[in-house]
Amino acid sequence: MTPETFLLEEQQAAAAQEKPQEPKRTENFVFGIPQNGLQQKQREVPVDEPPPLPANSELTYIGKPTQRYDGPAKALGKAKYTADVQLPGMLYARMVDAKIPHGRIVAIDTTEAEKLPGIRAVHVIEHVYGIAELRDPKQEPPSRYPTIRYVGQPIAGVAAVSQQIADDAAKLVKVQYDAIPFVVDRSAARADDAPMVFPGPADAAGSAGGGGGPTDVPQKGNVHGPKRRLIGNMDKGFADADVVVESEYFTQVQTHSALETHGFVVDWKPDEVTIYASTQGTASVRDEFADVFKLPKSKVRVITEYMGGGFGAKFGAGNEGVVAANLSRKANAPVKLMLDRRQEHIVSNRPDSHQKLKMGAKSDGTLTAIQLTSYGTAGVGTGAGTAGPATNLYKCPNLLTEEYDVFINAGPGAAFRAPGHPQGCFAFEQAIDELAVKLKMDPLALREKIDESPARKAERQLILERTNWRNRKPDGSDTGPIKRGMGIAQSVWYRFIDMDSSCEVRVSRDGSVELMSAVQDLGGGTKTILAQVVAEEFGIPPAMVVIRIGDTRFPIGPNSGGSVTAGSITPAVRNAAYQVKQKLFTAVAPSLGTTADNLVVQNGRVVFRNDPSKTYSLKQVAAKLPTNEISARATRVPEYSKARLTYGGVDYVELAVDTETGRVHVEKVFGAHDCGRPINPTGVISQINGGMLQGISYALFEQRIMDRNAGYMLNANLENYKILGAREVPEIEVVLVENYIAQSSTDAAGIGESAGIITLAAAIGNAFYNATGVRMRRIPMTPAGVLTALGKVQEEVQA
Amino acid sequence: MNKFAFVDCKTVDQVLGQLGDGAMVKAGGIDLLDLMKEDIVSPPRLVNIRNVDSLRGITISTDGLHLGPLSTLSEIASHPEIQRSYSALADAAGHAATPQVRNMATLGGNIMQRPRCWYFRSSDFDCKKKGEGSDECHAHNGENQYHAIMNNSSCAMVHPSSTAVPLLGLGAQVELTSKRGKRMVAMSEFYVPPEKSVVNETVVRPGELITSIFVPAPEPGTRSAYQKYGEKESFDWPIADAGIVLVMDGARCRKASVVLGVAAPTPIRSKEAEAVLVGKTIDEGTARAAGKAAMLHATPLSQNGYKTQLFETAIYRTVLLAAGQMQRDQSAVG
Numbered sequence A: 001m002t003p004e005t006f007l008l009e010e011q012q013a014a015a016a017q018e019k020p021q022e023p024k025r026t027e028n029f030v031f032g033i034p035q036n037g038l039q040q041k042q043r044e045v046p047v048d049e050p051p052p053l054p055a056n057s058e059l060t061y062i063g064k065p066t067q068r069y070d071g072p073a074k075a076l077g078k079a080k081y082t083a084d085v086q087l088p089g090m091l092y093a094r095m096v097d098a099k100i101p102h103g104r105i106v107a108i109d110t111t112e113a114e115k116l117p118g119i120r121a122v123h124v125i126e127h128v129y130g131i132a133e134l135r136d137p138k139q140e141p142p143s144r145y146p147t148i149r150y151v152g153q154p155i156a157g158v159a160a161v162s163q164q165i166a167d168d169a170a171k172l173v174k175v176q177y178d179a180i181p182f183v184v185d186r187s188a189a190r191a192d193d194a195p196m197v198f199p200g201p202a203d204a205a206g207s208a209g210g211g212g213g214p215t216d217v218p219q220k221g222n223v224h225g226p227k228r229r230l231i232g233n234m235d236k237g238f239a240d241a242d243v244v245v246e247s248e249y250f251t252q253v254q255t256h257s258a259l260e261t262h263g264f265v266v267d268w269k270p271d272e273v274t275i276y277a278s279t280q281g282t283a284s285v286r287d288e289f290a291d292v293f294k295l296p297k298s299k300v301r302v303i304t305e306y307m308g309g310g311f312g313a314k315f316g317a318g319n320e321g322v323v324a325a326n327l328s329r330k331a332n333a334p335v336k337l338m339l340d341r342r343q344e345h346i347v348s349n350r351p352d353s354h355q356k357l358k359m360g361a362k363s364d365g366t367l368t369a370i371q372l373t374s375y376g377t378a379g380v381g382t383g384a385g386t387a388g389p390a391t392n393l394y395k396c397p398n399l400l401t402e403e404y405d406v407f408i409n410a411g412p413g414a415a416f417r418a419p420g421h422p423q424g425c426f427a428f429e430q431a432i433d434e435l436a437v438k439l440k441m442d443p444l445a446l447r448e449k450i451d452e453s454p455a456r457k458a459e460r461q462l463i464l465e466r467t468n469w470r471n472r473k474p475d476g477s478d479t480g481p482i483k484r485g486m487g488i489a490q491s492v493w494y495r496f497i498d499m500d501s502s503c504e505v506r507v508s509r510d511g512s513v514e515l516m517s518a519v520q521d522l523g524g525g526t527k528t529i530l531a532q533v534v535a536e537e538f539g540i541p542p543a544m545v546v547i548r549i550g551d552t553r554f555p556i557g558p559n560s561g562g563s564v565t566a567g568s569i570t571p572a573v574r575n576a577a578y579q580v581k582q583k584l585f586t587a588v589a590p591s592l593g594t595t596a597d598n599l600v601v602q603n604g605r606v607v608f609r610n611d612p613s614k615t616y617s618l619k620q621v622a623a624k625l626p627t628n629e630i631s632a633r634a635t636r637v638p639e640y641s642k643a644r645l646t647y648g649g650v651d652y653v654e655l656a657v658d659t660e661t662g663r664v665h666v667e668k669v670f671g672a673h674d675c676g677r678p679i680n681p682t683g684v685i686s687q688i689n690g691g692m693l694q695g696i697s698y699a700l701f702e703q704r705i706m707d708r709n710a711g712y713m714l715n716a717n718l719e720n721y722k723i724l725g726a727r728e729v730p731e732i733e734v735v736l737v738e739n740y741i742a743q744s745s746t747d748a749a750g751i752g753e754s755a756g757i758i759t760l761a762a763a764i765g766n767a768f769y770n771a772t773g774v775r776m777r778r779i780p781m782t783p784a785g786v787l788t789a790l791g792k793v794q795e796e797v798q799a
Numbered sequence B: 001m002n003k004f005a006f007v008d009c010k011t012v013d014q015v016l017g018q019l020g021d022g023a024m025v026k027a028g029g030i031d032l033l034d035l036m037k038e039d040i041v042s043p044p045r046l047v048n049i050r051n052v053d054s055l056r057g058i059t060i061s062t063d064g065l066h067l068g069p070l071s072t073l074s075e076i077a078s079h080p081e082i083q084r085s086y087s088a089l090a091d092a093a094g095h096a097a098t099p100q101v102r103n104m105a106t107l108g109g110n111i112m113q114r115p116r117c118w119y120f121r122s123s124d125f126d127c128k129k130k131g132e133g134s135d136e137c138h139a140h141n142g143e144n145q146y147h148a149i150m151n152n153s154s155c156a157m158v159h160p161s162s163t164a165v166p167l168l169g170l171g172a173q174v175e176l177t178s179k180r181g182k183r184m185v186a187m188s189e190f191y192v193p194p195e196k197s198v199v200n201e202t203v204v205r206p207g208e209l210i211t212s213i214f215v216p217a218p219e220p221g222t223r224s225a226y227q228k229y230g231e232k233e234s235f236d237w238p239i240a241d242a243g244i245v246l247v248m249d250g251a252r253c254r255k256a257s258v259v260l261g262v263a264a265p266t267p268i269r270s271k272e273a274e275a276v277l278v279g280k281t282i283d284e285g286t287a288r289a290a291g292k293a294a295m296l297h298a299t300p301l302s303q304n305g306y307k308t309q310l311f312e313t314a315i316y317r318t319v320l321l322a323a324g325q326m327q328r329d330q331s332a333v334g
């Protein structure tokens, strides 16, 4: 399931979800968007589903701004991340990686490293995970060692009693190479005579978080693809058009740059391997370790209590996990292996793009044709497609997309917050503005005409009401060197559900409530929303619910990629909480002198339905339990309807362009976003704030810079890989549009992707055009890029 | 990073006694530790001077400003008298690097920090600047968007010291002390361009310590300013910076010094720009003409042509800021 085909494969996907005749009952659900008028929706639901939730306005904890569950622990430094884990006898490891961009390893000499006092184990890797592999491995002569295809490719790992010794030992591992010509520039790699990154067709699988490209496409030289999709008839589409725009856009490679680098602590014991992982998917880590080491899953335990950011790049075991496990096994001791900052920049990235768009529209704005050709490089991986927005934002009868991956000798691309969409949106939503200019239409009005999404309609209305949009000046009308403008862009993301979403809720006789699930909290606030959902059932404050997650000893949880977490796990949590509450009521009703169906939670108390004067605290009720503990376990039930849904947002930007320094100052961002039923508005808004900042950073600053002569990444650090800082943070306002979808017992949805990262570059581009009358076709919009686009510099600036 | 000994000193004599055999002075340690972590320098011994009291302190006397080399950038930036009479220096100290860095960074360390060039700063590349038998400048045919646009034919590094820019403009002098005694070096002689020595960028010799920095009292009518431009305002290096000192006679400019920071491998004065300003009334026209004049002889590389435009802007806007005709630039507030 990839975003590009999401809506188009509706039927197939729906069929797959069908479950044979389960007993059902009919319920009425709140449905729609408050701004557009709430409605009722009838659904058939499994008989043991909890009753439908009313709108947030009628709830106590769900939908209310809630303090982060683990905020105090984080602020006080008590939260232990993988990098903080200390185990008795633990060793420290360092990866040894390639110093050339392309070549074969002739020999590896580890004797000097092994002689270093304090060294406990050395492991040379046999297989590189997470990069493309030849369809026919025989196209390369056999070797003990993997072929080196990029600087920084993992080669070996060393473990020692201190990090210092491990670092020193890593430098003593001698690798002898046989160099092969290489290429690190996307356009150079497309040439017929370019050095070949792979000697034949190669494909990369995605991770549990998505990414990866198609496997059934042709490959010529380094050019893999196209993945082609045609709907309707392009000739007709363009013949029907009154206006046509044709344009090219370029985006750069962005590295994930999570604050906590990739890493693991592996404690290999014969009866169980325990893995502390900085991961977005405890399940994915367990699966990959079990697979690589041929272990039963029951003997692999993965723990992620706190996580310092992943953005899509942290799934599975990874090369560093496999190396740490091998070192732990060899040394018979726990091993901590965290990548260093340079390695973190190389381990994963968002692919770049060169996109050609041609679009046609009727004079009233109706789209008649969309044609997109994209070339992008995911280095030694695939997955650089950008067609998501062009395919799924607006309905258009004639659509052709052709997406190519271009291999270069650089670190692999990986899923990165809304894979393909920031790139795609940067081009597509600016091209929509180009159409608006040609049609002499207001860009917002054009979207009003072509966009069928009711949520985005409400969101555009908010833009009109709450921003300066109506006072937008003609494009490029400011005189003087500093020019101001405003722009908007829209996003689309998809409702993905992971059915492997389970949990257990326990109630003890002392009235305490505990929730357990293997699901992890990447920092987005998952723990908080789980606590709120349980709290709502029991009528106790969220802070009183103990949340234990991030451990595969608990019921399996979803891998957090593609914004699946909230939408997948919260219904299981509500169901488990509801079920254990029913069990509790059944168990205690006799001693309260009533029946279970006469008990209900109201205003934080357990109340008799037939006699509201009879009220008890949860503690009083639980004290009557005949056993010390009761619990219920629940797993995600299928969506209530087969509708394939998307989420979205509309983001508005006000900025100033200094045409003499080339600096773009984003001054104000206003965003209106929807994600089903928001469980914790504070958490959702904070995700959107972060997404917007990441989007501004992507638009203006971040870029991987490769030395074309040596193949090295020159800015694999955080001083020259430039990320937005405090002074670049504009005034931000976010408004949530509640969108009740009647799909599950919570109607929650994730917000990780459709959170500003998709739209900001496009919105900034559109605002830039409004300010200057010049279209920015390239990001990042650095002084070099801006002054070049404004015609103030002649020099070539590298894409 | 190599193992090293760490010696904490209390007096200048102790420091001088510890220098030699490749030992290096550590002040704030910001640049030095970066270089050590990257294996660019591997001193066997670090001589910590942060506890040498006599190297501290800021005093103003009738002849001028005496700065201990351990004065931090924050101390200099917040000093009311420096803000009043040596504005360009306060600006530079207050806009260099980041607040955290400025709290640690010392003036001595700031002017002695090594140049910026990602090839020089990476142990993956040998180059002529590193003096390891390599004759190459990777920037010339490589990635050079942040490199020098003037005097760049031998080595295209830039020196990022913000404070050096006004110090040069204000005619500062650096006191160097070694076991053999003291010598004063004018700021204009302090940096050595790569044509003279590609390996060393200052005249400071092994065994010498900066013990004081002196800035002569400004002539009446002096107005000065400094502005630094980066790709962003937080946590970034300059891509253009300008320090302007004007001695005004009413509306007329009697003397001018125009100093460019990261235009060339070392901070330089632009005689061409100064000639445009001297004898003129300062207004936007003369200021812009000065910016243009400064870039007449620029020789940008393949990717840094934009820096000439940026320097023209930096110069004209900083001239106007010094003259009190413009606010601090929104692109240079970081």
Ligand SMILES: Cc1cc2nc3c(=O)[nH]c(=O)nc-3n(C[C@H](O)[C@H](O)[C@H](O)COP(=O)(O)OP(=O)(O)OC[C@H]3O[C@@H](n4cnc5c(N)ncnc54)[C@H](O)[C@@H]3O)c2cc1C
Residues within 6 Å of the ligand: A719, B024, B025, B026, B027, B028, B029, B030, B031, B032, B033, B049, B069, B095, B096, B097, B098, B101, B104, B105, B106, B107, B108, B109, B110, B111, B112, B113, B114, B160, B161, B162, B163, B204, B208, B209, B210, B211, B228, B235, B236, B237, B238
């Ligand atoms: C993100 C970032 C951005 C930055 N941006 C800027 C900027 O815009 N402008 C700017 O100017 N700087 C900038 N810097 C650099 C920073 O200001 C310098 O690294 C700092 O000023 C060095 O001072 P220090 O006291 O820490 O020197 P140290 O690191 O201790 O020493 C630096 C060098 O000076 C020598 N040294 C120190 N004191 C003496 C002395 N008294 N006598 C002789 N030799 C001595 C040391 O031996 C060493 O070689 C930036 C740094 C970072 C990390």
